[in-house]
Amino acid sequence: MSTADLSAIAVAGGFAEPVFGAQGVFRALMDATARPGTVVPLAVEVAPPAPLGVGAGAIALALCDADTPVWLSPSLRGDTVAAWIAFQCGAPLSDDEGKADFAFAPAAEAPGLCALSQGSQEYPDRSTTLVLEIEALEGGERLTLQGPGIDGSRVIAPRGLPADFLAARADNRLLFPRGIDVVLVAGSEILALPRSTVIAATDMEAR
Template identity: 50%
Template sequence: MLNEATTLEGGFSNPVLNAQSVFRAVMDAMAKPATIVEVDAVVAPPSRLGRAAAAVACALIDVDTPFWLDATLAESTALRAWLAFHTGAREMATCADVAFALIGAPATMPPLERFAQGTQEYPDRSATLILQLPGLEGGTPLTFEGPGIRDRVVLAPRGLPQDFAAQWKANRKRFPRGVDLVLTTGDAIACLPRSARLVEMEG
């Protein structure tokens, strides 16, 4: 039986200020792609969801932005209830038409092209994917360039799909359509807006 206290507790203690702080961190990370940014993740979600991913979800998702959970996260009834309570948003059964998707097992996530891509006229009608990773360092180095990046920047996240490089290059070719990614681990995030170009994969 679902514990009501588990659902009600663990959100932002000061919803307005906490959400603003996390939102600023996400905007900073989007403006500086592939750069690790610390988040003031003052939340305590059910165990399947990490603090940074939960804080980003609470800051970005609202009643007007339906969300989708991958199978790993959707297995938790407590988490589904917690997200519904603290965001006011509806959970959707498929990933194709949602504004936000929370991914607990990125290595086995659906291809990026399966999520809402937006249109040429309305590229903002696309999905933002919040990925929960084992780490943002120590993985295969990925080198990016593009707006917000001076020369090039290298990020080495762990736990991405094996064909991530090919998927991201295809996502970039759809610009201005395409998805944006928020990579999370612990209390840190790194963002990959669709404008970031993956120029090489070292390793």
């Protein structure tokens, strides 16, 4: 791909109105985080280069900047997505997921939660946020959520989670208040699983 073609891709597909677009996505993320397990639409139109999805691209535009190192999974690490992130967000790309503020990956390339930055006891908010693209937010294995923002319990059924997600999440919960916040993305919809939320296969003990 020529430099001119790469430049054309990098400058296209961002928010039509950056301030309002970023604010809208940020509000949606706050809503999703305050109500874990609730599917929230991102009412914005963006067109990141493939294979980065629309929802993940919108989150990158809203949250990533020059002060937030970003880790991309192998399939996202090509020239087009990297150039788009660099131009649209100004965010530095990190080869080390343990030093990234945000990590983006499809489920098939999900990094181990233990490999990401867990924050510290003094600054647990300095952990990595994992933006994980999956097949769909409905139609999969039923999972029960409990914790802050949930009245009793809430059942979700995301489709296409990594096979070891529940076990990895259970191990990660042992580090609380440190740990990883996860945002599941399918198309232009999101579902947040903050570290304070306990997750279990339905009819099993929450973990």
